[in-house]
Amino acid sequence: MGMRRKTLARKVTVNGLGLHTGEWVNVFLHPAQEGEGIVFYVRDGRRVVHIPALTPFVADTRRRVVLAKDGVSVQTVEHLLAACFGIGITDLVVEVKGAELPIGDGSAQLWVDAFKEASIVPLNEPAPIFSPAKTVTVQDGNALITVAPNDRFTATVTFVTDHPLVGVQTATFDEETDDFVTAIAPARTFGFWEEVEALLTQGLAKGGSLENALVVFPDRYSSPLRFPDELARHKLLDLMGDLTLLGRRWKARVTARASGHSLHHRLCQTLWHQVAQEEKG
Template identity: 35%
Template structure:
């Protein structure tokens, strides 16, 4: 079933400059510009000679290793999920995102800065309906001991169980009905995180090169190194990631229940929802 409201874009363009979490790229310039109705969310690499452009859809994911990356075999844009989460909850349907590097700036590792930038730019209703789908029967995916299911529900809700035997993290449970106020105050500020024991191996793979205590929660052998914004910030960030990855399909109402899921499983669920619920 589909319902409608007005499509939205931003009132004025803005530019933000920051570093890349995984690539370590310094001074990435990101400019967001309003687009006409039915344009979708589009990303453009202005640093490449052909200035290639791609739509932010689940079919254009090229990697889910430690982040969600969009692109082709020739080029890509990584770490899109935190920006997409803000666009998802704010209901922005049409936007051009220009980047002069292969990664979205990490800001502080959360969606807080993106949310503030978009709200400050102003959100503009457009003269065309958007489609919001309703989940009418369960859709699920599973990989070994990770699970992800979306159930019928009149709003957009996410329940997540984070499982860990780390003494300072432990198991964490989060459940939120995702509306703008809840997202802004309870989800958007939650930062990405990493384990110090994995850092060297990740950097050898060309990942987490720009990570620091300024843009990530660092988990040591027995303790969390920096101060948390929420005592359960880890599980809240996992919920944030799901919101961002689900922005790669049409908006929908339903209750997502997740156990240990990450970007790869989020992608599988998004593709299955698109195939079963959004035939277009």
């Protein structure tokens, strides 16, 4: 018996600062109709644009994931989507008053807390599954992702840096044996001190602070680590969020090395076309 579709039992409100815009945002999470999927309802003046959380609506993957439709966009959706992936929410209306989701403490904790507050209810239909028949690989320089057939979702992420404090970190998640809420959701967004200035020049990270990101200085971290391998765990969180954009539950073994949002998106684009072909027969 496969997993059923799930949504929230009731509406819940989440407020906070956008990491990149630096603006205060109000988000209302609503129960969705069965089969609606995860959809952002973004207000633009007097109209509300419905942007599905699906691969074809990805507009930008530099440092964060931006979804857009009909000239309206919403950014930094990946941690909310990771929480949906980890907890199994397939149908959700995300009403956003602002251009970016709140960052919270930089992890997926605020979304996990909101889902708990709202309660999760199973729907009738089985959740749609992505289950690859053969191995798929995407690569960009030394970044590499492999997706292999498996009876459940597992992921291994290797984060590679020559930073002396961090080195090479590997994090693993197995949906059968690991608990997303305690092992992955609390891992925070991070940035290297040298990058911060560049981000500000690009108009990003305007809302960034030591309260919502872990900053890696040459010789220390800005606050105590939540896990020795917190950086790799956050990379895994980002990966899970990005894989959600395929619009399915994953039954696959995913192995990623030195990857980020852009390569995750390229993987989903490749798979999106395969899945569409298969459904056509």
